[in-house]
Each structure stands twice: as structure tokens, then as C-alpha cells.
Amino acid sequence: MPEYMHKVYDWAYLDPRNATILDRELIVSMILWGNNRRLKKSLLSEIVPNATVLQAAHVYGSLIYEIAAKLSHPRQLEVVDVSALQIGRCRDKLRAFPQVVMRIGDIALLRSTPRDVISCFFLLHEVPWDYKRALVNRLLEQVAPGGKAVFVDYHKPHRLHPLRGIMNLIWRKFEPFAIDLLESEIDRFADNHDSFTWTKETFFGGLYQKVVATRR
Numbered sequence: 001m002p003e004y005m006h007k008v009y010d011w012a013y014l015d016p017r018n019a020t021i022l023d024r025e026l027i028v029s030m031i032l033w034g035n036n037r038r039l040k041k042s043l044l045s046e047i048v049p050n051a052t053v054l055q056a057a058h059v060y061g062s063l064i065y066e067i068a069a070k071l072s073h074p075r076q077l078e079v080v081d082v083s084a085l086q087i088g089r090c091r092d093k094l095r096a097f098p099q100v101v102m103r104i105g106d107i108a109l110l111r112s113t114p115r116d117v118i119s120c121f122f123l124l125h126e127v128p129w130d131y132k133r134a135l136v137n138r139l140l141e142q143v144a145p146g147g148k149a150v151f152v153d154y155h156k157p158h159r160l161h162p163l164r165g166i167m168n169l170i171w172r173k174f175e176p177f178a179i180d181l182l183e184s185e186i187d188r189f190a191d192n193h194d195s196f197t198w199t200k201e202t203f204f205g206g207l208y209q210k211v212v213a214t215r216r
């Protein structure tokens, strides 16, 4: 288990009681200021029904379920999460979906088979700088030729954004590794940058971003 999980995110992802409270669509929607549906929709638009998909970590709410529901073949979706508790929650959500396999593992050490789509939803802002680089590079390695990695996460909001002040307080208190994501571009973490075509879209006054890296 990486150190930051115990030091910073113990309460959110390793405590079973808190996980039960937080793992609800309404809570995720509140945390994302009502943008959850829009961001999920944008991510889901990158996934076609016959794609093989790697989901980097469990996500609270219904996203994992919605990805699984788009796919039809056995073992089409793999979810990897470093926390046994989170894999357990994911398993409970997806009992009805034989197209999903789940395993406990650190994405920074991932060795997997190439996938058409790699989905990374609000994970990068929760990990330290070195880990951001490791995660981006490990995930890009798993992208099949013509496939893509999709990163949805926080982004530096417009300087006049009305929520900028409160978000800065929240990040400093609860999400300390978010700050350096705001000051960098996700594509800059990629060692193999030019093997991919990069696109970036921002949402909600720049507070969120979707970056898509398509393997050339």
C-alpha cells in the first residue's frame, strides 16, 4: 500500500464505515459541484461497446457500473485498485456483470495486457508527483495500437472562477497532491509523449479537464 494512502486518504478509502457513506452518487455529485454526470458522460463517450477497458481504480458512485453496462463480452473490463476494501465494494456493485474482472494492485507497478481504452477518473490529483508520473507512464504502456488513455481530473480554474477560493482551501486541507496537478499538464508526465496524439477539454470554468492520449 503506498504511503500516501495511509497518510492522506485513510479516512476516505481504507475506513469501511466512511467508504459506505461516501460511495453514493449524491455525495460524488456534491463533491464535483453537480458536474459528475457531465464528466461521466464525457468519459463514457470515449468507450465503444466492443472495447477492452482498463479502469484505473474503483470510483465511488455509479461510474464503474455504467462502464460495465456499456460492454458485453466476458472479461472486457478490468478494474485494478490498491485497496482490498475498494475492490470488495466494486465486486459488490458489479456482481451482475461477468464482463468485469477485478484485482488488487498498485497501478504504478502495473503489468497488464494492452487495452483499447484506459480510464483514469480523478486518480491523478490524489497521488504525489512521482506517482503521477509513474501512473501516467504505466497506463500509457497498456494502451493498444489505436487505443487511448482518458484522464478526467481537476484542472486549474479560471482566475475569476467563483469557487477558486473554496477549492484552494479544500485542496490544501484534504487533497494536498491536487495542487501540483493544477500547475502542470498531464501530457508532460509522459516519457513517450510523441507516440500519442493528445487532446484536452476543460469543463465548468476550467475546474475540470479531460485529456485523451490516443496511440498513433
Ligand SMILES: C[S@@+](CC[C@H](N)C(=O)[O-])C[C@H]1O[C@@H](n2cnc3c(N)ncnc32)[C@H](O)[C@@H]1O
Pocket: 002, 013, 028, 056, 057, 058, 059, 060, 061, 080, 081, 082, 083, 086, 105, 106, 107, 108, 121, 122, 123, 126, 127
Ligand atoms: C479513483 S480515485 C478517486 C476517485 C473519486 N474521488 C471517487 O469519487 O471515488 C480513488 C481510488 O483510487 C485508489 N488508488 C489510489 N492510489 C492507487 C494506486 N496507486 N493504484 C491503484 N489504486 C489506487 C484508491 O484505493 C481509491 O479506491
